[in-house]
Amino acid sequence: MRFHAPMAGMTMAILMTSTAIAQETSDDTVVLDEITLTASRTGATESSIPGSVQVIEAEDLAIRLRNGETLDRVLGTLVPGFAPSNGTIGGASQTLRGRSPQILIDGAPRTSELRGFSRELAMIDPASIERVEVVKGSIARFGNGATGGIINIVTKTPGDGQQTDLSFSHVRRLNGLGLRLELSRSSMGNLYDGDGNQIPSDPLVGQGGADNFTRQGGAIAMDWSSGSNEVTARIGAYSMTQDIEYFTDYTTNPVSVGTTPYTGRDVKDISRFFNLTWRNTDTALGETELTLFGSDTDRRAAFVEAGIANPLYYPVSPTNPMQDPNAQSELSTKTLGSRLTIRTPLDRWRQGAQVRWGGDMGYDDVTQTYLAGRDLIAPMTQKSVGAFAQLDVPVGNVDISAGVRAERFSLTGDDFTRPDAVQLKPTGLYLLPSVNVTGGTFDYDAVVGNLGAVWHATPELDVFAGISQGVSIPDVGSFTRRAMAPNPFLPGQTVPFASLQPEAQIVNTAELGLRYSGQKVSGSLSAFVSTSDEGTVFDSATNTVTQQKEKVWGGEAALTYIASDALQLGAVLGWQEGNYDADQDGGSIWVTVCPSDQTSLPRP
Incomplete structure (x- = not known):
């Protein structure tokens, strides 16, 4: 038996830029040096990577951001394969090639991969961005999370001289020490669609929208150099609050602003972070780089009335099925980590060959409660350690690269009690009694690799092909939040954490392009196909999260034409489709879906 519900995802945009461009078309052509991609972690340039890579400079971003577009919307327009913005401050449904991207800022994560509201793109100050690097495909060099690729936001450094600009940043350099102070504040009122209708403040259940918010933040960036040593650092904090006036009416199409005054507390996002990097270009082993990073983030979701969009809610008590007004979700994540990368030349073996190798350590602490302080997920901590090696060898006009990464995650889930819940069904209200979840410590191990080649056919044309793997621990918190006993209607039952924990997801990607x-x-x-045996699927009818085999495939194209010194034209096109094994029997029932649907998880 086969069931098909075909749905494909496609994005296309025609782009026009009328600002001056860096590369002139006269005889005095200015040739810029290739950018070394931080997101590659290996010091590689775009032309040497056997896969799809895109770099968006600050100038291209600034034009659109000044016109009121948000960063997630800009990337959804400029990056083929990146799903369009969902209109909220949360990017849970904004996938890259149908899978989860890893969002990095200066090569480091800001929140835990174990549980998140996916707000990183909405929270960063656009004025601090130097460029955005996008590397697509399954990538394991940064550890857990990049099954769809990496989006690395590179922030501005102090630079030279002294400067103050309208974004309230001040740059000053004293000999080898550079300092950059950033202060920002932004606010937004009501938002309206193209027909003049007001967009609700929570258009996607519980995420919080992009209207009626105030955001303020600050950061200090520093760099210092002496001889072959260089130190860079960034430390900062931000806070965002969204004031919702009315609940969203989810019974209309599209959803609209309701008439019932909002009774929950403001949506919020508060974070403190740091990133410190030491680099030495002339050690005995080669260029060596050590990064230390950390963040402490508190987030609150929007309160959602029980109803068609929120059929499972937390009651006042087992004997009072009314929705608890304090059952508004708050998430706290703390991360600490270190990354060591060494680039060792192998010229004695073959001219231009090199090996990039190193290791990582990480620590995550995650809790999620509602306003009264009761746990909604099992409080979790995770320790991780990983090691990688990447070999690059030029052979004539072909650059060959091969790598391997070994990773171990040690996850500890505390004992907790999943609160009483009420399930709304057409036949009435059903109480789902609380479930006791016994914790424990569980280890995940993964070894993944990559192999690829770039043929420099001409000075202008590169042809590339590659296969790569990425590893991710799915949203463990969502599994524990939906803990169900064998008999979900019998009170006082206990289930072990081991029966809920998801498998580590390994994604295999093959790509061919030019x-x-x-x-x-x-x-x-380019064209690609990616497969996994442990894809994550949410069933809204049963409020469960499960894992099945899945496959995603598609193609992408981008074209830029420099018409004159003042006019640049461009177009991007992305198409993707996917399916998953709905009955988990190895292939008898496959459901074809839009990849952004199959990887989206439910409300926070």
Whole structure:
């Protein structure tokens, strides 16, 4: 028996830029050096990576951000394969090639991969961005999370001289020490769609929207150099609050602003973070880089009335089925980590060959409660350690790369009691008594690799092919939050954490493509397929999260034409489709879905 519900995802945009461009088309052509991608972690340039890579400079971002677009919307327009913005401050449904991207800031995560509201793109100050690097495909070099690729936001450094600009940043350099102070504040009122209708403040259940918010933040960036040593650092904090006036009416299509005054507390996002990197270009082993990072983030979701969009809610008590007004979700994540990367030349063996190797350690602490302080998920801590090696060897006009990464995660879930819940069904209200979940410590191990090649066919044309793997621990918190006993209607039952824990997800990606960079015309074209045996699927009818085999495939294209010194034209196209094994029997029932649907998890 086969069941097909075909649905494909496609994005296309026609882009026009009328600002001056860096590369001139006259005889005095300015040729810029290739950017070394922080997101590659290996010191690689775009032309040497056997996969799809995209770099968006601050100038291209600034034009759109000044026009009122948010960063997630800009990336959804400029990056083929990145799902369009969902109109909220949470990007849970904004996937890259149908899978979860890993969001990094200066190569470091800001929140835990174990449980998150996916707000990183909405929270960063746009004025602090130097560029955005996107590396697509399954990538394991940064550890847990990048099954769809990496989006690395590179922030501005102090630079040279002294400067103050309208974004309230001040740069000052004293000999080898550079300092950059950033202060920002932004606010937004009501938002309206193209027909003039007001967009509700919570258009996607519990996420919180992009209207009626105030955000303020500050950061200090520093760099210092002496001889072959260089130190860079960034420390900062931000806070955001969203004031919702009315509940969302989810019975209309599209959803609309309701008439019932909002009774929950403000949506919020508060974070403190640091990132410190030491680099030495001339050690006995080669160029060595050590990064220390950490963050402490508190987030509150929007309160959602029980109803068609929220059929499972927390009651006042087992004998009072009314929705608890304090059952508004708050998430706290703390992360600490270190990353060591060494680039060792192998010129004695083969000219231009090198090996990049290193190791990581990480610590995550995650809790989620509602306003009264009761746990909604099992409080969790995770320790991780990983090691990787990447070999790059030029052979004539071909650059060959191969790598491997070994990872171990040690996850500890505390004992907790999943609160009483009420399930709304057409036949009435059903009480789901609380369930006691016994914790424990569980280890995940994974060894993944990559192999690829880039053929430099001409100075302008590169052809690339590669296979790669990525590893991710799915949202463990969502599994424990939906803990169900064998008899879900019998009170006082106990289930072990081991029966709820998801499997580590390993994603395999194969890609074939080309890149062309001429004087006036540049572009790229690629096709990919990715598979996994442990895809995460949420069933809203049963409020359960399960894992099944899945496959995603698609293609992407981008084209840029420099018409004149003041006009640049471009277009991007992305298409993707996927399916998953709905009955988990190895293939008898496959459901074809839009990849962004199959990887989205429910409300926070």
